[in-house]
Amino acid sequence: MNTVVQVTQEVPAPARDDAAVVVHGLTRRFGDGPAVLDRLDLAIAPGEFVALLGHSGSGKSTLLRTLAGLDPVTEGSVVRPREVSVVFQESRLLPWKRVWQNTVLGQDGADRRDRAVAVLEEVGLGHRVDAWPLTLSGGEAQRAALARALVREPAFLMLDEPFAALDALTRLKMQRLVSDLWIRHRCAVLLVTHDVDEALLLADRAVVLERGRIRTDVPIPMDRPRRHADPRFEHLRGILLESLGVHDG
Amino acid sequence: MSGTLIRTASPVAVRAVPRSAWRPRLGILTRYASPFLLVLFWQAACSVGLLSTRLVASPAQIVATGWALTRDGTLPTNLAVSLARAGFGLGIAFVAGVSLALVSGLSRLGEDIVDAPLQILRTLPALALVPLFILWFGIGETPKIALVALGSSFPIYLNLHKGIRSIDPKLLEMARTLGLSRARTIRDVILPGALPDLLVGLRFAVGISWLMLVVAEQVNADSGIGHMMMDAEDFLRTDIILVGLVIYGLLGLASDQIVRFLENTLLSWRPSHRIGRST
Numbered sequence: 001m002n003t004v005v006q007v008t009q010e011v012p013a014p015a016r017d018d019a020a021v022v023v024h025g026l027t028r029r030f031g032d033g034p035a036v037l038d039r040l041d042l043a044i045a046p047g048e049f050v051a052l053l054g055h056s057g058s059g060k061s062t063l064l065r066t067l068a069g070l071d072p073v074t075e076g077s078v079v080r081p082r083e084v085s086v087v088f089q090e091s092r093l094l095p096w097k098r099v100w101q102n103t104v105l106g107q108d109g110a111d112r113r114d115r116a117v118a119v120l121e122e123v124g125l126g127h128r129v130d131a132w133p134l135t136l137s138g139g140e141a142q143r144a145a146l147a148r149a150l151v152r153e154p155a156f157l158m159l160d161e162p163f164a165a166l167d168a169l170t171r172l173k174m175q176r177l178v179s180d181l182w183i184r185h186r187c188a189v190l191l192v193t194h195d196v197d198e199a200l201l202l203a204d205r206a207v208v209l210e211r212g213r214i215r216t217d218v219p220i221p222m223d224r225p226r227r228h229a230d231p232r233f234e235h236l237r238g239i240l241l242e243s244l245g246v247h248d249g
Numbered sequence: 250m251s252g253t254l255i256r257t258a259s260p261v262a263v264r265a266v267p268r269s270a271w272r273p274r275l276g277i278l279t280r281y282a283s284p285f286l287l288v289l290f291w292q293a294a295c296s297v298g299l300l301s302t303r304l305v306a307s308p309a310q311i312v313a314t315g316w317a318l319t320r321d322g323t324l325p326t327n328l329a330v331s332l333a334r335a336g337f338g339l340g341i342a343f344v345a346g347v348s349l350a351l352v353s354g355l356s357r358l359g360e361d362i363v364d365a366p367l368q369i370l371r372t373l374p375a376l377a378l379v380p381l382f383i384l385w386f387g388i389g390e391t392p393k394i395a396l397v398a399l400g401s402s403f404p405i406y407l408n409l410h411k412g413i414r415s416i417d418p419k420l421l422e423m424a425r426t427l428g429l430s431r432a433r434t435i436r437d438v439i440l441p442g443a444l445p446d447l448l449v450g451l452r453f454a455v456g457i458s459w460l461m462l463v464v465a466e467q468v469n470a471d472s473g474i475g476h477m478m479m480d481a482e483d484f485l486r487t488d489i490i491l492v493g494l495v496i497y498g499l500l501g502l503a504s505d506q507i508v509r510f511l512e513n514t515l516l517s518w519r520p521s522h523r524i525g526r527s528t
């Protein structure tokens with residue numbers, strides 16, 4: 001696996017050769033403000049699905065943007081695979097390119113269209129291959145964004161609240177889709193979400209961020225597909241809500 | 250209770266279908282009815298002597314004169330000259346406006362160098378430069394083409410520059426996470442994103458080019474529609490002047506249609522455009 005060390009500032013990276021993503025001592029501040037990320041350590045194994053929870057403003061998106069290479073690493077170190085993909089809350093499709101062209105944007109090769117069609121069929125969008133993005137529904141647009149992320153065969157997939165703007169029913173379908181895709185592709189995933197149930201349905205591990213530090217880091221050792229009725233589900237739900245500062249008796 | 254509701258609902262639904270199918274044709278009729286009546290009145294007023302043909306020629310006379318001018322070649326020759334001037338001027342304006350906007354839109358340094366002087370220059374009314382242009386370029390084709398080019402490059406520059414600068418930063422960020430090169434980002438994200446603004450600029454530019462041409466040809470020229478009209482003034486030929494006005498009107502209408510057509514074909518990805526075309 002080709003890994004890239006972005007910046008290492010006299011902080012020795014921990015010996016985690018088996019990890020896909022290693023964040024060590026990452027600190028990020030904007031201007032003279034308080035640290036948004038505060039000496040953060042996090043490792044994600046290859047193929048591991050990690051859910052990142054935390055209050056608004058706790059630094060989730062900042063961490064994800066740094067991992068995506070959109071924000072610079074100024075303090076600490078980040079090691080990540082070269083092939084990464086990001087899906088944001090908005091689909092960010094180019095309105096002037098058809099869905100399939102958006103999917104393989106920046107990809108070369110004569111078989112571009114075939115690859116686009118294949119991955120669009122995989123996300124259940126085979127019937128909208130030639131559509132203009134502005135004619136897609138919110139759920140369809142997010143499927144297209146997922147397809148665009150997957151066509152690059154990333155070793156590490158980042159999802160920043162990808163279903164937050166969708167209705168509850170569509171969100172359920174999308175969660176199942178992501179679960180299926182992950183089982184098939186087996187890339188490492190970092191899913192930012194506000195939804196504790198979503199984290200428990202999908203992830204191997206839940207990490208709760210608070211003021212730029214990891215407050216809770218719990219494994220979710222349940223078999224898939226998962227059921228809300230599972231007693232362990234309720235137990236983990238309690239733990240996560242507790243560490244988010246929500247008490248439901 | 251529900252039975253009556255259904256019964257009252259159905260005739261409404263039945264009536265709605267033919268009405269919506271009829272509306273476009275009726276719309277055309279009502280839209281052109283009032284200009285048509287106006288022309289009729291005008292003709293009638295001229296025929297009974299209410300309007301002096303010295304002040305304004307009658308519609309019939311305009312048509313006759315237009316036909317005569319076409320047959321003796323005066324109108325086609327002058328029209329060709331005017332069209333060539335407008336075309337050349339617009340062509341130069343397009344190349345200059347687009348290049349300058351690309352330079353200042355795509356690089357900070359370019360913006361510092363290009364944008365400030367252009368923003369100052371654009372506050373000058375281009376028509377005020379007519380005397381200077383005649384001094385510089387004489388009375389040949391150059392000052393007229395230069396005037397058209399100068400006037401119409403500003404809307405192209407300003408709109409394209411704005412379009413490039415107002416690309417959604419989220420799309421640019423997306424391009425970065427997809428690993429698009431700078432050249433590819435410009436080609437696939439920035440330019441298509443700025444195209445709607447470029448077309449808005451082009452539409453303004455076409456309008457301004459006719460305005461510039463009218464002035465340039467009336468101030469000094471020995472050919473062109475404007476010259477034809479000024480010539481007619483000396484002989485009190487209101488019919489020829491009105492033919493010129495009609496031609497200007499038709500040219501403006503035609504160029505607007507061309508830009509509209511460009512918008513519809515180039516921006517077919519915009520849902521509003523498809524709706525606009527089908528209704």
Ligand SMILES: Nc1ncnc2c1ncn2[C@@H]1O[C@H](COP(=O)(O)OP(=O)(O)OP(=O)(O)O)[C@@H](O)[C@H]1O
Nearest residue numbers: 030031036054055056057058059060061062063194
């Ligand atoms: N470009 C920026 N300039 C200044 N401050 C910023 C910038 N980006 C983020 N911040 C600040 O950093 C903090 C963390 O922001 P971040 O977007 O990471 O939060 P988040 O956990 O993703 O929140 P949410 O759940 O609402 O998306 C916030 O206080 C925010 O105001």
Ligand SMILES: [Mg+2]
Nearest residue numbers: 060061062160
């Ligand atoms: Mg966020």
